Amino acid sequence: MTPLNNLQFMPPALNKLIESFRLLPGIGPKTARKLAFSTLKMSTDQVKEISESLLDIKTQLIFCESCQNISENKNCNICMDENRDNSIICVVEEFMDVYVLEKSGAFKGKFHVLHGSISPANGIGPDEIRIKELINRVNNIPSIKEIVIATNLNLEGEATAMYINQVLSTKKDKLKITRLARGLPSGSDIEYADETTILHALGSRVNINESI
Numbered sequence: 574m575t576p577l578n579n580l581q582f583m584p585p586a587l588n589k590l591i592e593s594f595r596l597l598p599g600i601g602p603k604t605a606r607k608l609a610f611s612t613l614k615m616s617t618d619q620v621k622e623i624s625e626s627l628l629d630i631k632t633q634l635i636f637c638e639s640c641q642n643i644s645e646n647k648n649c650n651i652c653m654d655e656n657r658d659n660s661i662i663c664v665v666e667e668f669m670d671v672y673v674l675e676k677s678g679a680f681k682g683k684f685h686v687l688h689g690s691i692s693p694a695n696g697i698g699p700d701e702i703r704i705k706e707l708i709n710r711v712n713n714i715p716s717i718k719e720i721v722i723a724t725n726l727n728l729e730g731e732a733t734a735m736y737i738n739q740v741l742s743t744k745k746d747k748l749k750i751t752r753l754a755r756g757l758p759s760g761s762d763i764e765y766a767d768e769t770t771i772l773h774a775l776g777s778r779v780n781i782n783e784s785i
């Protein structure tokens with residue numbers, strides 16, 4: 574008799590849950606099984622809470638009309654905060670980067686989330702990310718005096734920074750364009766930088782033409 578391969582001896586619903594957990598980044602088969610078994614031991618109310626939370630982030634969260642960050646309302650909490658500096662916008666690739674910069678407490682301006690980076694190899698051009706929304710903001714809000722480009726320090730992040738610098742070059746008499754560079758290891762993602770590194774990189778940001 575041939576032994577059952579895979580996890581055929583388990584109920585299909587449990588296998589399905591294991592496969593679902595595996596869709597998450599960093600979750601291998603062993604961790605997925607552990608999570609599924611833990612879920613089995615939870616109360617129905619707890620499982621209901623988890624499944625509702627998962628659905629809520631898809632049904633209740635939208636993108637902020639202004640900065641494109643995730644938000645429950647038309648404008649996010651950061652954009653609505655009157656104590657924040659309207660003259661400076663930090664441009665990041667993903668909303669995880671906003672979280673990292675906010676955690677450092679070093680940045681008191683507004684953000685702009687691009688939702689990706691320019692990557693010709695993957696067919697992602699400037700129109701596929703939210704660059705035009707940034708250009709519109711700069712064109713429509715005269716109080717903006719500085720754009721800090723905090724895209725990742727890899728090929729795609731650099732290409733994105735260069736493109737933004739180029740399209741905003743006509744504004745250079747009124748607009749300063751800087752780049753987070755110093756202290757961040759080359760090839761790294763902002764998302765993984767620690768707070769001290771972010772603080773240092775923000776404090777020592779340089780004019781973009783000196784960093785590229």
Ligand SMILES: [Zn+2]
Nearest residue numbers: 637640649652
């Ligand atoms: Zn916003």
